[in-house]
Amino acid sequence: MKQVYLLILSALITTATLAQQDNDSLLPKGRMDGVKAMKFKSAINDQEYVVLVKLPDSYNDTIKKTYPVVYALDAQWGFPALMDTRHELLYDNLIPELIFVGIAFTDNYFTNRNRDFTPTHTEFDSV
Numbered sequence: 001m002k003q004v005y006l007l008i009l010s011a012l013i014t015t016a017t018l019a020q021q022d023n024d025s026l027l028p029k030g031r032m033d034g035v036k037a038m039k040f041k042s043a044i045n046d047q048e049y050v051v052l053v054k055l056p057d058s059y060n061d062t063i064k065k066t067y068p069v070v071y072a073l074d075a076q077w078g079f080p081a082l083m084d085t086r087h088e089l090l091y092d093n094l095i096p097e098l099i100f101v102g103i104a105f106t107d108n109y110f111t112n113r114n115r116d117f118t119p120t121h122t123e124f125d126s127v
Contacts (some may be wrong), residue, residue: 010093026050032083039106047112050104052079056097065098075102076109089103 016060026037035054052075056067072082079102089095105112 052102
């Protein structure tokens with residue numbers, strides 16, 4: 001299998017340190033068929049994240065084909081719904097095959113989300 005996971009992590013946070021985890025324990029509840037999860041700790045902010053990856057069914061058929069990538073934040077909640085939508089749109093041939101990448105927090109949702117998504121300090125910085 002291609003080393004797409006390392007490439008995606010490098011694109012997200014170039015100095016991340018990978019830690020192997022049980023895939024099922026990292027997945028959000030919902031329809032997550034074929035989704036792989038990896039936990040890693042950022043060397044930039046010393047925080048743990050989970051990256052969820054869903055590859056197209058034809059991904060391993062050839063090394064020459066390229067795929068667009070859809071990145072989703074707040075994946076601990078939104079990724080199952082995104083996978084349901086993906087399934088319906090692919091079934092109706094309304095989208096091409098895509099790689100889906102979700103970025104999730106492992107804990108302290110408000111603090112982590114505020115730090116990562118807000119350009120200034122807010123009341124949630126120390127929550």
